[in-house]
Amino acid sequence: MNNTNTLTLEEIQNFEGKYPKQLWYLFLVEMWERFCFYGMRGVLTIFMADQILGLALSDKDANLKYGAIQAFVYAFTFIGGIFADKILGFKKSLLFGGTVMILGNLIIAFSPQEMFYLGITLSIIGTGFFKPNISSMVGELYKEGDSRRDAGFGLFYSGINIGALLGGAVCVYLGTSPDYGWSYAFLSAAIVMVIGLITFILTKKSLGPIGDSPLLNLEPQKRTMREIAVYVGSLISIPLIFIMIKNTDYTDYFMYTIGPLAILFFLYETFKEKDIKAQKKLIAAFVFILFSVIFWAFFEQSGGSLALFAKNNLSHNLFFFDINPNIVNNTSNSLFVIIFSPILGLIWLAMAKKKIEPNTVMKFGLGFLFLAAAFYVFYYTKFFANAEGMTSLNIFTLAYLVITFGELCLSPIGLSIMTKLSPKRLSGMMMGMWFLASAYGQYAAGLLGAGMSSPDENASLVTKLQGYTDGYYQLAIYALIAGTLLIVVSPLIKKLMQEVK
Template sequence: MSGAASTTTPGAPIPDFKQVMGHPRPLWMLFMTEFWERFAFYGMRWALALYIVAQFYHGDSAGEAPASRLYGAYLALVYAAALFGGYVADRVLGYQRSILLGAVVMAAGLFMITVPSEQVFKLGLATVIAGNGLFKPNISTMVGKLYSPEDGRRDSGFTLFYMGINAGAFIAPILTGWLAERMFGGSPDMPAYKVVFIASGIGMIVSLVWFWFGRRQLQGIGRPLEEATGGQGDKRKVLYVLAGVLVSIPVIYSLLAIDASKLQWILSALFVGLCVLILREGFSEGAVQRDKAIAMLIIFVFNVLFWMFFEQAGSSFNFLAQNIVDRDFSGWIFPVGWFQSVNSLAIITLAPVIAWIWVRMGRANPSIPRKFGLGIIFNGLAFLLLMFALTKLVSPAGLIPFWTLFMVYVIQSVGELCLSPIGLSMVTKLAPVRLVGFGMGGWFLSTAIGNNLSGIFASHVSGETGMNVQSALSGYTFGFWVLVGSGAFLFLIAPLIQRLMHGVK
């Protein structure tokens, strides 16, 4: 997020950091801080919907639909909160204090959701959302501040940091899933989900402690402007922001408590208002900037569709794995949560391959709109595999083979690599110069809308009585046609969008 109160003055020299493995030493501190934060986030994410059904609906499959809607709303608000967290870091606290405060709040929320009360559970989720909003956007910003804009290692540094994200996301479901089945009386049939949340809370504390002791390496980067330049910062601002966070938690709680369709209207209204501001600024800057703004907003619409169907991992795909996928390997049951690690493993494995393919294609490298179209189509192909499995591969016991859901995650990961890495870069190139922050806001909001819709879609896949082969087939068939149809349409209109982008690649 951009803002007037940047933590370093324009053109200020980058501190002379000690170099470790060819990069500034603080990069590795931020790498591990993010690793443990992502461990906490993804460690609890896989269990949320399953826990809601087990704890608050006593295992009745009729709870799958409301659990999916709450899960979608939770993810949506996580992304929406990032807008306000970036603003607070830019204008009020600086990045270091925002990260520390966010870590404390997020850890508190993770321990709160272990309380077996639906009201306290939702209040804990609201607390996690508020803390994540302060933490997540700002830790990424800190990485960029370690390098000058001309430093050729900048992209490599972000790539290493991205590996930290995926490493944490890969390990977390495996470890927390194992703990849930082996500790405190847990079993494959009834995991001890509270252990998952406790382990995630501990991971968040590790992230907090790691950054607390490691932040000295940053040599003032990320502190409020007056402190970074030798003055005394106003530490009372921390208390003011904390008070604001405490006030925001009941507001977030109320948004989680309302029907997902009403939340969708609220998010959509915010998105429309943001689009109006971007378009007005684009028109005021002339025809070229107007066209770029229009192109960016068109891409945002397709981004909504991608995440609406991609983010089934913590909701309908979990119920699919639990109820319809054959996870029995000669008496050993593959844990449901371990499927969540497939995406991260595929990203780590395939990202260099996809990057090499783009370079190898040279001038034939697809345009940004066509890469987005390919991402959506690959997402659709994952649903096509599910359609095939649910019609042709169902066993007499009503189960589909393990490999089908595994490959669904792999195929979706290919789609993610075609779409997600270029999204933020696209925004910085197409948004009006004075509203790049609002452009980023549009990207986050479009993702949030897609996540909320993912919960609504997952609730329809489960239906009123819980997921079965027929309800899954009906829902995933719908997903296939929407994705492939919209992806093909975007692929066809890509030349028009590319013209609107005026040479941006």
């Protein structure tokens, strides 16, 4: 029996109204963590390409390193998800991950140029333990089949974007301002992560048994030894990740290894599942995961090639305002998500009442079509360029409006569908697989961005404009093909999903 002060899972899931109160707590925790993450992500490439106060890398190397760092962040979410499922539980994973993230940001803030790789290594490990597990806890607030689950993930997703909006603006402003500098950008990320971690510590009791260790039935000494082994193993991996980030050739070897191993582990767990219906759902989830790799490879140009494109080739005029183009690059998507997410939700509800709402697979396909349209608009900026190779920030921002609708068709649904299609015992692993797909998307994004970059650092802005916009045109074509294919095969995937909508 639980003591009188501890909520049971049934009490939590039998909430009245649209949202459980615990969702608001997790919303706040995730908002501050995403401020930290997206603030860091927003300044990574421009910091690494800063020839005076940054790492003084070429545009090509900055893209490759960006892809490697982001790939490791998301690859570690797969590992963190497994450890949470098998040993730590979600709560302890969050506390450990958040603490390591804070330490990593503080190290970079102390000495951005000399300590960057050590600090970013700790941030990678910390995010891996934090990110997949908070999403899994959101899923556990709802009973299976609860129609309010999608609305809950929609609210949770808006928390992600409020944090991303604040982090993207504040960190870029501090990092690029002559009055502050890169140390202040990384310090601000550490401070907000402290706020997020304190929020979780103060509210985690309301989660009851959600996120507790799966080894509670094990004798305490054995459980503690296994938990310590996870912590020590994570810290032992620091030199390995450090080396692979500094030399992106090693990143290639890692990505060629972790993906096949993850697929083998997924297949093992799938065929170990005795329920045939559950097996089919897992296969459907895997199809979504594969297509999400392609989506994120294109979408995540925002932190790599689009950041450098904004830095080099965009004017500072947005309508009647003078603004740093990279603040627009790092915040416009999040702002548009916050504005249009509820509107799109109302559109889906209206279509559902008329029984014409597209199913989840069709929404994924529509996401790719919007993605294709957005990259065509990015390509179209070349026709607004002046003789020096500077082009319109307004058209660039319009492309972000279009890409936002693509994201809204795919990403919030993706988090929800992973929890719907996964057996409870594999929820952490499948959330980790979802983020591992993002890792490969980030990795591919770095390679694609590097391919668009001019190998000559002294190339003219016109040459750089041509290289990036030609690359965006190619991405538009590939996104169009992927979206069309997904829509064509949607009846087959829908059969695998069975009753899941």
